[in-house]
């Protein structure tokens with residue numbers, strides 16, 4: 001059976017439980033253990049797919065087509081884990097399952113109750129089998145939240161059932177610094193830990209977010225009040241880049257604390273993958289400017305995975321990557337004067353599309369490296385149809401129903417396995433051997449994640465290719481264009497999928513790596 005590390009948070013929300021959990025996982029991986037991640041969100045939405053990106057930031061998509069909140073992205077990136085719909089479970093889904101079972105009569109007339117029916121359902125999800133040594137399991141929200149109570153009860157029961165040696169409770173809190181008295185206050189942490197104890201959960205390790213390292217006196221005090229050894233009280237100090245956190249934990253012997261708890265042998269970790277990132281961050285190397293022509297810039301984290309993927313590609317190319325947010329709704333060519341590469345990301349709805357089309361046209365004509373993602377591919381295709389093929393009213397039916405539909409809903413394609421009406425999750429793509437895409441990926445068969453409704457109509461293929469835009473990636477049945485490129489351009493590549501969801505801080509992603517390489521070459 002896998003061992004579990006549960007992460008809870010207290011005092012305030014947004015302390016970075018996901019990154020803390022992933023960092024603990026990374027320390028285990030650095031000693032050769034395998035780590036999986038799971039997240040429970042107590043809120044009542046059945047899944048996050050319908051939640052506003054304006055409240056929640058990016059919608060992240062797993063291989064199996066589940067729309068999750070962006071924390072799952074941290075886990076996949078940090079740990080290289082491949083997560084599924086069973087690794088992102090909300091309170092709403094738990095109740096939905098329980099109430100549906102009740103309606104079907106599965107409980108055989110028993111009185112359905114929070115304990116045991118809801119707690120059992122939560123424990124079923126917690127213990128969904130997965131082939132791994134450790135599962136880091138985050139409980140969303142803050143200790144004391146009404147919705148979260150039942151999840152705390154469930155992990156308490158779970159630990160009691162599988163044994164305390166198989167479960168570790170890590171609690172994240174905040175120690176605010178009072179400027180006036182020059183003091184770091186530990187009381188909120190004490191209260192939060194006490195709150196957990198009321199639920200029968202003794203924290204085994206505390207990660208205290210603070211602006212500076214805790215002194216040994218402060219750790220001793222927290223340990224004494226919170227009923228754990230002072231050495232298990234860790235300072236979670238603010239850093240300017242999340243990939244420094246595993247090193248910060250390593251420096252505070254977090255692995256040893258985990259190893260002590262689970263009875264693992266001592267082991268020296270191989271932290272080179274994080275040291276490499278730390279070195280890169282401090283390096284005096286050129287900065288490449290990338291213009292992102294988008295429209296969700298006021299929403300923090302709306303382009304989380306995209307920003308990450310560009311950062312990762314910078315590491316691979318040994319250049320810093322600076323992003324220039326270009327508002328698609330007010331786009332003018334001047335916006336691109338100082339950029340080395342242009343990227344049009346995914347998006348929905350007609351707002352800003354004209355600017356994105358203009359940006360793709362600017363990149364094509366001025367031979368500026370261009371990367372298109374999903375909508376970014378669709379606008380590149382529309383622009384090419386209008387300005388190279390001369391089809392003045394070429395469009396997507398998403399934006400104009402009465403124009404010439406180059407981008408359309410391909411109703412007959414695999415409609416059965418499309419979640420709702422979106423094509424969601426990983427789909428295979430076959431790459432033409434004599435293409436830039438092949439140079440990029442180095443293989444003919446790839447799999448990338450999708451989240452869109454519209455597709456380029458493949459019947460236009462000959463006209464596009466004769467005029468210089470090649471369809472270099474297609475679905476295996478040849479019906480859905482997946483990658484387009486302009487072979488005569490220094491770098492003009494766009495995909496119908498979202499490569500950013502598979503980028504890794506340790507290797508980058510082939511398409512982003514190649515795009516940043518082209519932008520670096522174009523750097524003035």
Ligand code: GLN
Nearest residue numbers: 346347374375452453454
């Ligand atoms: N709006 C487009 C579609 O639905 C593109 C979606 C996207 O960029 N993710 O096909």
